[in-house]
Amino acid sequence: xxxxxxxxxxxxxxxxxxxxxxxxxxxxxxxxxxxxxxxxxxxxxxxxxxxxxxxxxxxxxxxxxxxxxxxxxxxxxxxxxxxxxxxxxxxxxxxxxxxxxxxxxxxxxxxxxxxxxxxxxxxxxxxxxxxxxxxxxxxxxxxxxxxxxxxxxxxxxxxxxxxxxxxxxxxxxxxxxxxxxxxxxxxxxxxxxxxxxxxxxxxxxxxxxxxxxxxxxxxxxxxxxxxxxxxxxxxxxxxxxxxxxxxxxxxxxxxxxxxxxxxxxxxxxxxxxxxxxxxxxxxxxxxxxxxxxxxxxxxxxxxxxxxxxxxxxxxxxxxxxxxx
Amino acid sequence: xxxxxxxxxxxxxxxxxxxxxxxxxxxxxxxxxxxxxxxxxxxxxxxxxxxxxxxxxxxxxxxxxxxxxxxxxxxxxxxxxxxxxxxxxxxxxxxxxxxxxxxxxxxxxxxxxxxxxxxxxxxxxxxxxxxxxxxxxxxxxxxxxxxxxxxxxxxxxxxxxxxxxxxxxxxxxxxxxxxxxxxxxxxxxxxxxxxxxxxxxxxxxxxxxxxxxxxxxxxxxxxxxxxxxxxxxxxxxxxxxxxxxxxxxxxxxxxxxxxxxxxxxxxxxxxxxxxxxxxxxxxxxxxxxxxxxxxxxxxxxxxxxxxxxxxxxxxxxxxxxxxxxxxxxxxxxxxxxxxxxxxxxxxxxxxxxxxxxxxxxxxxxxxxxxxxxxxxxxxxxxxxxxxxxxxxxxxxxxxxxxxxxxxxxxxxxxxxxxxxxxxxxxxxxxxxxxxxxxxxxxxxxxxxxxxxxxxxxxxxxxxxxxxxxxxxxxxxxxxxxxxxxxxxxxxxxxxxxxxxxxxxxxxxxxxxxxxxxxxxxxxxxxxxxxxxxxxxxxxxxxxxxxxxxxxxxxxxxxxxxxxxxxx
Amino acid sequence: xxxxxxxxxxxxxxxxxxxxxxxxxxxxxxxxxxxxxxxxxxxxxxxxxxxxxxxxxxxxxxxxxxxxxxxxxxx
Numbered sequence: 001x002x003x004x005x006x007x008x009x010x011x012x013x014x015x016x017x018x019x020x021x022x023x024x025x026x027x028x029x030x031x032x033x034x035x036x037x038x039x040x041x042x043x044x045x046x047x048x049x050x051x052x053x054x055x056x057x058x059x060x061x062x063x064x065x066x067x068x069x070x071x072x073x074x075x076x077x078x079x080x081x082x083x084x085x086x087x088x089x090x091x092x093x094x095x096x097x098x099x100x101x102x103x104x105x106x107x108x109x110x111x112x113x114x115x116x117x118x119x120x121x122x123x124x125x126x127x128x129x130x131x132x133x134x135x136x137x138x139x140x141x142x143x144x145x146x147x148x149x150x151x152x153x154x155x156x157x158x159x160x161x162x163x164x165x166x167x168x169x170x171x172x173x174x175x176x177x178x179x180x181x182x183x184x185x186x187x188x189x190x191x192x193x194x195x196x197x198x199x200x201x202x203x204x205x206x207x208x209x210x211x212x213x214x215x216x217x218x219x220x221x222x223x224x225x226x227x228x229x230x231x232x233x234x235x236x237x238x239x240x241x242x243x244x245x246x247x248x249x250x251x252x253x254x255x256x257x258x259x260x261x262x263x264x265x266x267x268x269x270x271x272x273x274x275x276x277x278x279x280x281x282x283x284x285x286x287x288x289x290x291x292x293x294x295x296x297x298x299x300x301x302x303x304x305x306x307x308x309x310x311x312x313x314x315x316x317x318x319x320x321x322x323x324x
Numbered sequence: 325x326x327x328x329x330x331x332x333x334x335x336x337x338x339x340x341x342x343x344x345x346x347x348x349x350x351x352x353x354x355x356x357x358x359x360x361x362x363x364x365x366x367x368x369x370x371x372x373x374x375x376x377x378x379x380x381x382x383x384x385x386x387x388x389x390x391x392x393x394x395x396x397x398x399x400x401x402x403x404x405x406x407x408x409x410x411x412x413x414x415x416x417x418x419x420x421x422x423x424x425x426x427x428x429x430x431x432x433x434x435x436x437x438x439x440x441x442x443x444x445x446x447x448x449x450x451x452x453x454x455x456x457x458x459x460x461x462x463x464x465x466x467x468x469x470x471x472x473x474x475x476x477x478x479x480x481x482x483x484x485x486x487x488x489x490x491x492x493x494x495x496x497x498x499x500x501x502x503x504x505x506x507x508x509x510x511x512x513x514x515x516x517x518x519x520x521x522x523x524x525x526x527x528x529x530x531x532x533x534x535x536x537x538x539x540x541x542x543x544x545x546x547x548x549x550x551x552x553x554x555x556x557x558x559x560x561x562x563x564x565x566x567x568x569x570x571x572x573x574x575x576x577x578x579x580x581x582x583x584x585x586x587x588x589x590x591x592x593x594x595x596x597x598x599x600x601x602x603x604x605x606x607x608x609x610x611x612x613x614x615x616x617x618x619x620x621x622x623x624x625x626x627x628x629x630x631x632x633x634x635x636x637x638x639x640x641x642x643x644x645x646x647x648x649x650x651x652x653x654x655x656x657x658x659x660x661x662x663x664x665x666x667x668x669x670x671x672x673x674x675x676x677x678x679x680x681x682x683x684x685x686x687x688x689x690x691x692x693x694x695x696x697x698x699x700x701x702x703x704x705x706x707x708x709x710x711x712x713x714x715x716x717x718x719x720x721x722x723x724x725x726x727x728x729x730x731x732x733x734x735x736x737x738x739x740x741x742x743x744x745x746x747x748x749x750x751x752x753x754x755x756x757x758x759x760x761x762x763x764x765x766x767x768x769x770x771x772x773x774x775x776x777x778x779x780x781x782x783x784x785x786x787x788x789x790x791x792x793x794x795x796x797x798x799x800x801x802x803x804x805x806x807x808x809x810x811x812x813x814x815x816x817x818x819x820x821x822x823x824x825x826x827x828x829x830x831x832x833x834x835x836x837x838x839x840x841x842x843x844x845x846x847x848x849x850x851x852x853x854x855x856x857x858x859x860x861x862x863x864x865x866x867x868x869x870x871x872x873x874x875x876x877x878x879x880x881x882x883x884x885x886x887x888x889x890x891x
Numbered sequence: 892x893x894x895x896x897x898x899x900x901x902x903x904x905x906x907x908x909x910x911x912x913x914x915x916x917x918x919x920x921x922x923x924x925x926x927x928x929x930x931x932x933x934x935x936x937x938x939x940x941x942x943x944x945x946x947x948x949x950x951x952x953x954x955x956x957x958x959x960x961x962x963x964x965x966x
Contacts, residue, residue, distance in 0.1 A: 028914045031953040035368065035919060037470050059953055066463050068429050093457070097429040130438055158436040190436070211629070242583075242627060271625060272593065273583055301592045303889070304585070365922040369947040374922050479924065500924060530964040532923065532941050539922050569965045645944045649961050753892055797892070804924060804939065 007038060015044045026056050034063035042067055046075045054084050061087060065094035073098050077110060081118040092121050099128050108137045116146060123152040127159040135160055142168045147177035154180065158187040165193045173199055178209040185212050189219030197223050201231035204247070210240035217246035224253050236262045241271040248277040255285040264293045272302035279305060283312025286319040325746065327505040331730065332360035332475065334721045335495060335510035337482045338544065339363035340371025341707055342697030342714030343516035344465040345421075347474040349718030357722060359474045362508065364481035364500060364807070365539055368466045371518055372537050372674070372698065373707065376459035378578050378641040380432070381706040383422060383453040384415045385440050391415030395877040397449050401601050402677060402703045403833050403846065404881035405557070405854060407873045409684040410702045413716060414709040421711045422453070429464050431457045443581035447597045447888065452577055456637045459644070480506055481807050482543070484741050485513055485551040485693060486733045492551065492692035493731045496741050503749075503803035505742055511728040512692050512721035515680065516714060517544030519562065519698040520818045522811070524668025524773065525765035528569050531758065535564055535571050535667050536698075541811035542818035544699040545671060545680065549817060549865075553688040554681040554858040556701050556870065558825035561837045562672040563605050563774065565619070568665035572643035574621035579638075582630050584623045587661065588616040591624075595888045600675055602835030607889045609666060609774075609836050620661030631657050666836075668765075669773060671818055674698035674706050676837060681856060681870075686717035689858070692728075694721055747796070748809040754799020757808040764791060764812065768819050776826050776840045785823040791816050820865060821857060828867045829855050848881065902944055902962045903937040909956035910934045917948035917957055 014036065017029035030048055033041040041063070048060035061079060064072045076098070079091035099107070107129070111122045123141065126134045134156070141153035154172050157163060170193060172184035185203060188196050197220065204216040217235060220228045228250070235247035236259075244266065251259060263285075266278045279297060282290040290312070297309035334350045336343045339361040350359045363370055384394045394415035399406050422432060422440075433441040433454040442450040455461075469476060482497035494509040521536020532538040549555060565586070567574050576586055576598035586598050588611050595607045608619055623631055634657065639647035650656065673679035679701030686694045696713035698705075705713065748754060771784030795813060800806040831847035832840045853869040860866050903926065912933035918926045925939040926948060935957075942962055949957045960966070 024911050025913065027953045028911055031914060031916050031951075035916065035951075037467055055953065066460075066467060068464075068467060097431065127436075159438075161437055211627075241625070273625070301590065303593045303596055307596050365924060366920055369920040369945075369951075370922050374943075374945050374947060375950075528962075528965045530962050532943055533962060533965050534943070537922055537945070538941070538943050570961070571965075644946050644950075645959060645961060648959075649965075652961055652966050753894055755892060756894075799892075807924075808941070 011036060011038050011040050015041060018044050018048055023053055026051065030056055030059040030063060034059060034066060037066060039067060039069060042069050042072065049075055049079060058086055058090060061090040061094060068097060070098060073103060080121040081115040088117055088121065092124065095125055096128060099125050101129050101131060104129050104131055104133060108134060111137050120148060120152050123156045126156050130159055130161050132160050132162040135163060139168060142172060147180050150175060151180045151183045154187050155183045158190055164191060166191055167193060170195055170199055173203055178212060181207065181209065181212045182215050185215035185219055189222040197225045197228055201228045204231045205234050210243055213238060213243045214246045217243060217250055221250035226254055229254055229256050229259065233259050233262050236266050241274055244269060245274045245277055248274060248281050252281045252284050257285055257287050260285060260287060260289050264290060267293050267297055272305055275300060275305045276308050279308035279312045283315040286316050288316060288320060291316060325503050325505060330506065330508045332508065332510050333357040333725060334359045334512045335508055336361045336514045336516060337495060338517035339367035339476065340516060340518055340697060341373055341710040344469050345711045345714030346514045346516060346696055346718035348468050348472050349715045350722050351472040351474050353719050353722040361474055361476045362480050362482055363476065363478050366478045367469065367476055369462055373461050374537055375644055376461040376641045377455060377707055378458055378575065378637055379452055379454040380708050381452050381577060382414055382418060382708040383442065383451050384418045385442060386419060388442050389449050389451065392877045393449055394451065396879055397446055398704050399879045400884050400886045403886065404852060405872055406703050408876050409873060410682060412876060413684050414702065414705055414712045417712045418708045421708060421715065428468055430461060431455060445577050445580060446599045454578065459641045482547065483745055483810055485547050487551050487690060488731045488733065490691060492690055493733060496738065498745055500803050500807040503806065507733065507738060509730050511725035511730065514694040514696060514717045514721055515544040515548055515699060516697045517699055519670055519672030519674060520545050521670045522815055523670045523818055524768050526571050526668050531761055533571050535566055536670060536672065542671060542814045546814040546817040548680040548688060548695060549859055551690055551693060552859055553690045553693060554856045555679065555821065556681045556854045556856045557677040558671060558821045558857060559829045559838045559855055560677040560834050562670040562676040563836055564600060564667040564675065565605065565608055565664050566667045568663045570646065570649045571667060572646055574662045574664055575638060576621055579621060579623060579634050582634055583626050584621055587620055587622040589618055591622055597888055601886065602837035603886050604888050605666065606835035606839060619664045621664060622661040623657040624659060624661060668769060671822065672698045673701045673703060674710065677701060677703040685720045686713050687720065692724060745810060748798045748800035748806055751799045752801045755797045757798055757805060757812055760794055760798050761812045761815065764816060764819065772822055772826065774836050774839045778827060778842045781823050781827050788816060788820040788823055824865055824867055825855050825857055899940045900963050901937045901940045902942040902960045903948060904958045904960065905935050906956045907934045909954040911954060914953060916951045916953060920947040920951050
């Protein structure tokens with residue numbers, strides 16, 4: 001349409017219709033307010049969050065989200081314990097954009113509410129704020145009866161940048177529930193307690209869940225601590241290829257000639273993604289003991305493996321030249 | 325059919341990625357100016373990113389890469405033929421654009437420490453930044469357009485830019501619903517109408533089953549041409565590795581950071597990186613012709629959690645109907661690779677290099693006329709580049725028009741264009757646009773699809789120049805069909821440009837994009853240059869060489885050759 | 892020239908029991924402008940077979956009345 005529409009009369013029309021007794025009218029109204037995108041509709045939309053129809057509520061949340069007005073934070077927070085999962089997830093997504101450090105105290109306060117969904121969502125939102133002040137409020141959830149809350153809490157810990165030591169998090173590495181252990185393993189990549197590397201090394205070779213073992217390897221990669229080498233070497237023989245791959249990646253930064261035989265064996269791994277990483281690791285160690293195996297890998301049917309093998313051979317040759 | 329006149333200071337034609345940013349930036353530069361975005365659909369859901377985008381591909385983030393490294397990688401992957409100063413702008417300003425988008429609510433993926441979670445997909449360098457929640461991009465941009473009080477006119481399609489006294493003075497078009505004839509006077513015009521995505525005919529035969537948003541029919545390419553502006557690199561086609569039949573990304577950029585990769589039928593990689601380039605497409609083409617095909621995006625080796633995450637991203641963003649496509653065929657990433665194929669050809673500088681000639685200020689060769697986004701020739705610009713050049717165009721336009729007064733358009737020009745546009749309505753019993761378009765695009769496939777053969781392209785050229793006759797037989801029964809008829813005109817213009825430019829460059833370059841079997845080698849001695857084209861005073865399409873602008877970042881094009889297949 | 896009218900299966904399906912007469916959301920957002928209201932019934936339908944199967948119509952519909960199928964030629 002070329003003719004400019006009078007926004008104010010349109011806005012008033014839809015706001016009026018939002019109060020209609022007819023559900024269909026209210027649906028049309030909230031939809032049009034969403035498309036109009038006028039800040040003047042915010043108050044009406046906030047009211048519509050309490051509409052008797054879930055369909056209207058959901059559209060209201062989305063419309064409020066699109067307005068991205070900071071005054072909407074409080075009403076949206078109240079939606080986080082809605083019985084409707086769609087309302088909760090829409091509100092959570094909207095708040096993910098709107099919350100900032102100004103809202104920290106409010107969020108910490110709402111963490112005291114008894115509702116599980118509310119607690120879970122607040123724990124998720126705290127990740128946006130990256131503030132260590134959250135720590136004392138998050139810690140109690142490590143001991144929650146609900147694994148979802150334990151997992152959320154230890155994940156949120158990862159986002160509290162200033163936290164470098166946290167004993168209770170380490171305990172969750174032996175939690176009975178696997179997804180809690182996974183989250184703990186990942187978080188421990190950023191903690192520097194003395195027990196962290198030994199505990200991760202232990203989990204790498206003994207946890208029954210491959211994802212936990214993989215995440216332990218990833219965290220050991222971050223720590224880059226030579227004491228983890230024996231476990232990483234053992235993990236080269238793990239039954240799951242992603243664990244083998246992550247262990248190899250960690251070893252790339254911990255070049256140790258003692259690991260060469262195990263790596264050479266892994267150069268014939270069934271998965272090309274593992275073989276590729278192995279070639280890189282052998283290159284980093286820089287020993288001619290690996291050359292013959294790498295030369296065979298030049299004929300690998302996967303182009304990426306043969307490229308990395310050539311690079312590794314070049315690297316080893318160059319470092320030999322330098323050492324002469 | 326009424327005629328309506330409008331006046332604005334800055335006119336932005338096309339309200340997509342580049343256009344919305346151009347409008348916003350023009351208003352930020354001078355809030356008192358009238359800035360109008362003209363959009364043939366509705367800016368809320370228009371253009372390539374109608375349903376958002378799953379990531380950005382050209383993010384130069386300090387600490388991870390420099391603009392110089394970025395320019396070097398783009399220069400090499402484009403076989404040296406780039407305006408480095410223009411490419412540098414994307415490298416330099418991309419970070420600011422990302423930060424501003426973030427302040428508006430766009431979510432870029434970050435790690436737990438709050439750092440941008442960049443991934444490597446290019447041969448060298450990490451420039452890919454995922455946006456798993458990128459579906460709301462257009463809504464966010466629309467909100468900012470409103471907040472900055474940019475005027476928006478939806479459902480009006482522009483057909484010609486008006487030029488007088490050597491400068492752009494506005495545009496002509498029509499309302500695609502009411503059919504009203506619209507004349508807009510402006511002192512600066514920004515063209516941001518996207519790629520020419522309806523050039524080749526998709527293998528499915530469905531005219532709108534294209535990779536690009538099918539509304540991007542090369543409108544701006546044609547409008548710039550008729551305005552007398554130069555275009556370049558038209559022979560550097562866009563040819564993409566896409567899901568067969570669906571014609572959308574499979575998508576390696578999203579899935580490869582998770583461990584997926586492009587493979588042949590055996591499940592083995594045959595290219596070293598999944599970054600889209602003509603050289604990569606040539607390897608795909610060779611692999612398909614060697615009997616090792618079909619090519620697939622392999623995810624079967626990944627675990628459940630990872631695959632579920634990939635599904636979530638791919639089925640919520642950019643081309644969300646991917647999910648139901650697979651479902652309808654009983655395909656599952658867990659058990660089978662995604663079958664891929666070589667797409668039909670298009671013109672697009674976002675992924676390739678063809679477009680309107682622009683310098684680093686988004687200026688075209690016509691004063692007062694700017695171009696940004698997929699239709700502006702800045703190679704591999706993708707979405708960040710579209711934002712960057714939209715921003716530059718908006719700011720430059722505001723500077724440029726200071727002190728300018730409106731010039732009255734030529735009444736004869738207006739009348740001639742009116743007759744041209746409405747001719748199909750005068751013969752509603754004429755051949756429907758669908759058939760006229762199908763045949764034109766089938767001819768594009770027959771004669772222009774690489775490997776290119778000069779004799780075939782010469783036949784194409786004859787057919788495309790004769791095609792004016794077929795165009796004159798088109799009939800339309802309402803303004804909507806009229807829009808489609810005018811798009812066929814744009815497509816024909818682009819087809820002729822594609823044929824002429826391809827014939828002119830007598831060498832091969834850019835892998836499959838301009839693989840010419842009559843001149844199969846790259847010839848830097850004679851062809852290290854741009855091929856430009858424009859309309860001369862007699863209305864003929866002329867082509868000529870333009871030297872590559874001196875490099876600002878050192879690259880040795882003889883020794884640093886982009887190759888994705890060797891050891 | 893001689894014309895005929897031909898039937899075509901189109902991708903966008905509208906559940907008329909859910910389509911609201913006063914709503915035009917899908918029509919407003921379609922990038923290809925192929926949805927219109929039937930003036931007699933007040934219900935939306937796909938008038939032209941020009942679909943990018945992009946889904947804004949389906950996503951924006953407040954009552955979930957729209958289902959987009961992949962066009963038959965590609966399905």
